[in-house]
Amino acid sequence: MILVVGGTGRLGRALVPMLVEAGHQVRVMARGASQPFPGTTGDGVELLRGDLASDEDCRKAVAGCTAAVFAASGFGIKDSDPKTVDRDGAIRLVRAAADAGVEHVVMMSMHGAAADGPIEFLRCKAAAEDSVRASGMVWTIIRLGALLEQRLANMTAPLESKGKVMVFGSGRAPVTYTSVKDAAALIVRAVSDPVLRNRVIEWGSATATANEVAEAVLVRAAHGAVQRIPTVAERVLSVAARPFSPFLARVAGAGIWEESGGMAFQWGPPRAEFPDIPVTGLQQVLEH
Ligand SMILES: NC(=O)c1ccc[n+]([C@@H]2O[C@H](COP(=O)([O-])OP(=O)(O)OC[C@H]3O[C@@H](n4cnc5c(N)ncnc54)[C@H](OP(=O)(O)O)[C@@H]3O)[C@@H](O)[C@H]2O)c1
Numbered sequence: 001m002i003l004v005v006g007g008t009g010r011l012g013r014a015l016v017p018m019l020v021e022a023g024h025q026v027r028v029m030a031r032g033a034s035q036p037f038p039g040t041t042g043d044g045v046e047l048l049r050g051d052l053a054s055d056e057d058c059r060k061a062v063a064g065c066t067a068a069v070f071a072a073s074g075f076g077i078k079d080s081d082p083k084t085v086d087r088d089g090a091i092r093l094v095r096a097a098a099d100a101g102v103e104h105v106v107m108m109s110m111h112g113a114a115a116d117g118p119i120e121f122l123r124c125k126a127a128a129e130d131s132v133r134a135s136g137m138v139w140t141i142i143r144l145g146a147l148l149e150q151r152l153a154n155m156t157a158p159l160e161s162k163g164k165v166m167v168f169g170s171g172r173a174p175v176t177y178t179s180v181k182d183a184a185a186l187i188v189r190a191v192s193d194p195v196l197r198n199r200v201i202e203w204g205s206a207t208a209t210a211n212e213v214a215e216a217v218l219v220r221a222a223h224g225a226v227q228r229i230p231t232v233a234e235r236v237l238s239v240a241a242r243p244f245s246p247f248l249a250r251v252a253g254a255g256i257w258e259e260s261g262g263m264a265f266q267w268g269p270p271r272a273e274f275p276d277i278p279v280t281g282l283q284q285v286l287e288h
Pocket residue numbers: 005006007008009010011012029030031032033034035036050051052053070071072073074075076077080085086089108109110111144145146147148150
């Protein structure tokens with residue numbers, strides 16, 4: 001049995017059917033709060049409503065599992081946050097997994113994760129990474145770039161209603177994106193291939209600037225225009241929004257990090273080792 005924590009999220013929804021297709025029994029854990037919780041599932045999938053804030057829920061989630069994939073996050077949830085989910089929730093889950101005799105944990109992280117990283121999310125991911133390294137279990141840490149499908153959804157949200165595609169900052173900084181399809185394929189590989197054990201691997205699918213992504217979206221939509229949120233506004237929001245919308249403040253903070261060029265990395269070299277994992281680019285996602 002493989003536990004997918006956050007199995008109802010953007011990545012989790014792509015991963016679960018791929019694990020089943022690869023012959024695994026899967027247990028999905030989520031609260032059913034930020035994402036709809038499925039009423040029923042197909043063969044091979046067990047559903048568990050549970051909260052990473054609860055020791056008991058974490059114990060129930062890992063019981064009988066040989067592997068656990070941590071694909072939950074609080075970054076994009078308005079009434080949650082990375083400290084609660086990506087750091088403390090991950091640490092609680094890893095502790096429960098080690099106590100229950102789970103053999104392998106796959107921890108989803110992000111390029112740039114570091115104890116002294118420029119944004120809280122990266123510092124939380126570093127703490128989660130530390131917890132799996134120290135757990136005594138076999139581990140795989142997968143550091144993604146920004147999820148391409150999520151970025152497209154955010155940028156194009158006002159396209160139909162207002163004819164706008166949102167670009168934060170100058171839009172000129174390179175960003176390495178990872179498609180959920182590619183990330184899910186790598187996770188499926190990680191749970192079965194010993195080559196991926198006790199390794200940190202950074203996984204990207206394409207590098208583009210926000211201006212390039214916006215241009216591709218507008219060409220495909222054949223209507224609309226860019227709406228820019230200036231960098232100076234992001235700087236103000238990253239501080240001023242903290243008391244009334246920590247969510248807005250962290251999104252603005254991530255935008256400032258993006259502007260520094262820190263969200264781009266060389267994704268080709270790790271890819272060369274796994275040529276069978278798909279490389280899904282911007283055009284493919286847009287055409288899907
Ligand atoms: N999105 C990105 O650009 C990006 C970049 C790098 C790394 N990552 C990492 O990749 C993984 C997948 O990201 P994603 O974008 O697919 O996430 P997502 O769409 O935001 O989904 C988050 C998932 O976590 C669950 N969750 C949140 N709080 C929870 C809690 N307290 N207890 C149990 N489940 C909880 C959510 O369901 P409920 O709220 O209903 O519980 C949902 O299933 C995450 O670990 C994320 O940090 C993402």
